[in-house]
Amino acid sequence: MVLLELFSGIGGFSKGLQTAGYSFEKVYFSEIEKHATANFKYNFPYAEHIGSVTEIGTAAIGRPDIITFGSPCQNFSAVGDGSGLQGTASSLVWYAVEAVRRFRPDVFIWENVKGVLFAKHRTDFWSIIQAFADIGGYRLEWQLLNTAWFLPQNRERLYLVGRVADRCAGDVFPLPAAGVGDCPCGKDTVHPRTCGTITRNYYKQPNLGNYLLYPKPEGASGSGQIPRIRMLTEVECERLQGFPDDFTKYGVYGNEVKPISRANRYAMLGNAVSVPVVRAVASRIRENTILNK
Template sequence: MVLLELFSGIGGFSLGLEKAGFHFDKLYFSEIDRHAIANFKYNYPYAEYIGKVETVIETGIERPDIITFGSPCQDFSVAGIGKGLGGDRSSLISYAIEVIRYFRPDVFIWENVKGVLFTRHRTDLFTILKAFTDVGGYHIEWQLLNTAWFLPQNRERIYLVGRMSEKCAGHIFPVGSEDTQGSGASQEPVPSHIGTITKSYGRASNIVPYIQVIPPGGHYKPLMTAIDYNSLRMVTEIEGERLQGFPDDYTRYGDYDGEIREISRSIRYGLLGNAVSVPVVEQVGTNIKLTTNL
């Protein structure tokens, strides 16, 4: 199979889908951050870097079976003025949609912040959903998922999966905390933000940077109870990787045009904060394998 990661970051989609049992004979990735590119190259030396998303179609790569993209989310974030699709960064999703229209992969997966579900962005969400369905021939499902079901981190993100309609053999969503295998999974109910679209015409945020140090025999304070800030410390880089489901030291090194160098601590935090949570992708990927004729 062939995988194309747009806005790839450090390859969380690649790792999560591999953990779900997918094997990719060819891996393409598109990204503009030089540290993310270097780290991706270090961890996936066989992957082919194909430049920025605006020029992917021009590269002449072979058709991907799966396309993933966690497009820039700042304009949909809870923080800031929330320009939505009017922002320079979030509008880049239009290039990803054109890539899907051009290659027509069997599956595509979009991840973004829960802000796209807010009332002030509902017109943008409708525009995005309409653009996906107007490609034609895809069954589309989406749900708001939480990393807290898998790891001790509250991180809500919308996951949208499009599959060629004729390849669907069941539903991917809903996913709930009962589907998770991690001991840190919460017992939250399945969220209500679930949607499905089928249209057959056409061609056939950041990791919390602090943790509370609990003394031996101590207990976590109840929610909303005052915290002793003397008991707080920065998470280490490895703890940050574990909070996102990456192997230890995954972000430690980068391949900078053939020169292997260590990546600074602050940059590693940024790379992890922009990444998808690996076990969430793994669960979505597992459900895709179980319900899709690939």
């Protein structure tokens, strides 16, 4: 199969698809941030960088079987300016629509923030849905998923999946929360972050941001104050997003492998999709779609 990952970042979609059992003979990726591009090249040396998404209309590449895109979210985000598709960043999603129209992949996956579903962005969201529907031949499904179903961080994101209609053998969504029958407590129920077996060693300090997670002090109970506060390490952030340890440590700049700074590693991970969420979506697609395997 052939994959085209737009707005690729560090390759969360590529990694998630890979862990779901997908195999690609060719991977194309589009990204303009230099450190993310360097890191993608390091971890996926067989992939071909095709530059900016704004050039997708003329890119000389083969037809992809799957297109993924976690397009910029700033103008949809709850902490953004609320301009939606009128904003410079979030309007870049139209290039992904153009790519789907041009290549007509078997499957495409769009990821974005929860804000896309806010009432003030309803018109924008439906205009994107209409654009995909106008291409014709695709079955569209979407759901709000949370990384907390898989890992100890609250990260709600919209996932929209488009599949060639006559290749659909079942539904992708709704996707159940992770943990059914798999929780260490042994109970056959859904335990995101609420099960004591899972959360007994960690708790969040309130009002300090979603990237801070603290080991519970020995003998502590409840959600009291911690005498000493620290930021998560880069490896801990990688684990919270489902990436292997040191996945963001190096990048290929030109022909030279160089370490990536701590600040840039944090930024790249903050912009990434969560690997276990992609894996779960990709697995459902594979189970319910007739694909070229």
